[in-house]
Amino acid sequence: xxxxxxxxxxxxxxxxxxxxxxxxxxxxxxxxxxxxxxxxxxxxxxxxxxxxxxxxxxxxxxxxxxxxxxxxxxxxxxxxxxxxxxxxxxxxxxxxxxxxxxxxxxxxxxxxxxxxxxxxxxxxxxxxxxxxxxxxxxxxxxxxxxxxx
Amino acid sequence: xxxxxxxxxxxxxxxxxxxxxxxxxxxxxxxxxxxxxxxxxxxxxxxxxxxxxxxxxxxxxxx
Numbered sequence: 001x002x003x004x005x006x007x008x009x010x011x012x013x014x015x016x017x018x019x020x021x022x023x024x025x026x027x028x029x030x031x032x033x034x035x036x037x038x039x040x041x042x043x044x045x046x047x048x049x050x051x052x053x054x055x056x057x058x059x060x061x062x063x064x065x066x067x068x069x070x071x072x073x074x075x076x077x078x079x080x081x082x083x084x085x086x087x088x089x090x091x092x093x094x095x096x097x098x099x100x101x102x103x104x105x106x107x108x109x110x111x112x113x114x115x116x117x118x119x120x121x122x123x124x125x126x127x128x129x130x131x132x133x134x135x136x137x138x139x140x141x142x143x144x145x146x147x148x149x
Numbered sequence: 150x151x152x153x154x155x156x157x158x159x160x161x162x163x164x165x166x167x168x169x170x171x172x173x174x175x176x177x178x179x180x181x182x183x184x185x186x187x188x189x190x191x192x193x194x195x196x197x198x199x200x201x202x203x204x205x206x207x208x209x210x211x212x
Contacts, residue, residue: 093183102166106176
């Protein structure tokens with residue numbers, strides 16, 4: 001009976017660990033043509049806020065991000081961009097309707113994100129994955145030494 | 150003043166911005182919803198025929 005109980009507890013623990021591992025993780029990726037391997041939080045924030053618009057070689061920067069899951073996306077904006085996702089959207093809508101710039105591309109899924117990166121030069125994007133293999137050949141950019149959010 | 154042009158069934162262009170790229174319908178809806186939630190009436194900035202046609206065609210309730 002005691003062994004059965006222990007087995008049951010072990011199964012619960014294993015299930016919990018699997019669930020934690022399955023949590024979506026956010027990463028910043030870039031096209032192969034983009035030469036950067038690492039950016040600081042400030043640099044990335046400036047890119048996402050449209051304050052830095054060109055890479056060092058002059059290529060126009062294209063920004064995009066995946067919309068879900070909300071928790072991971074919100075965490076990224078709070079931690080890296082330095083403003084909430086809500087404030088970020090507000091910021092861009094004002095810019096668009098004032099005629100100052102086009103908002104970042106929104107991706108529904110990884111397939112769309114990879115397709116956009118492949119088809120456009122100078123892309124950098126925040127995407128969420130449950131398995132790093134989903135990234136395919138996309139290059140991961142570390143942000144102040146960190147690759148997962 | 151910016152204005153929206155439809156290109157294909159799901160693609161739009163927002164004109165008169167410093168840079169232009171195709172915008173998919175779900176992105177545009179997201180932007181318009183956010184604008185409305187901020188008290189911005191996109192009809193002030195967009196050609197009203199275009200925006201009304203967009204709403205009619207997409208079946209989206211924005212206002």
